[in-house]
Amino acid sequence: GENVEQHPSTLSVQEGDSAVIKCTYSDSASNYFPWYKQELGKRPQLIIDIRSNVGEKKDQRIAVTLNKTAKHFSLHITETQPEDSAVYFCAATFQNNNDMRFGAGTRLTVKP
């Protein structure tokens, strides 16, 4: 069935270092891939997204890359800051873009 795999489940970096989170998806028809950040006790919020007709997208310190052939996409955060500490979820759409499934999440900790 439809599936999104996300790795790693936890990630700890020093402030200023880069962080990379990777996801794979199962449906070759998927065409929308958002990333959400969820702080403790709060709702998930979109931080960046990419569509299947684009290979890379960047927004300040955050970038996402997509490899449609490999059905793989990644989130890159550069110059990490303590406020980047949160759980990050990747997602992909399925069933003709009706269904949006999330990865299991990555708990990122940025140590000052």
Place this chain on the structure above:
Amino acid sequence: DSGVTQTPKHLITATGQRVTLRCSPRSGDLSVYWYQQSLDQGLQFLIQYYNGEERAKGNILERFSAQQFPDLHSELNLSSLELGDSALYFCASRTAAGGPNTGELFFGEGSRLTVL
């Protein structure tokens, strides 16, 4: 504020009981999604509605049901509650159900259900 409203914010009930969670989507959004998030877990997709019709179904238990009304608000009904149903239930809305302009999911603050 995402514009998605969920009520109640917190709910405590006993095993075997039934509860209803309510969601009002953002103005103009036709699609409503329900997700379950257990403690320190991911977002499990339950069900999606578009303009009153069910469009996609995930890992929703038979004890759970949902609907979307003509005014586009949605309700998630949870019955014969078990301890394991304790979770944060998120509603999210989106402008379109699919197609090239499909965009961001906007999440409500969630309804925290505790089953004792």
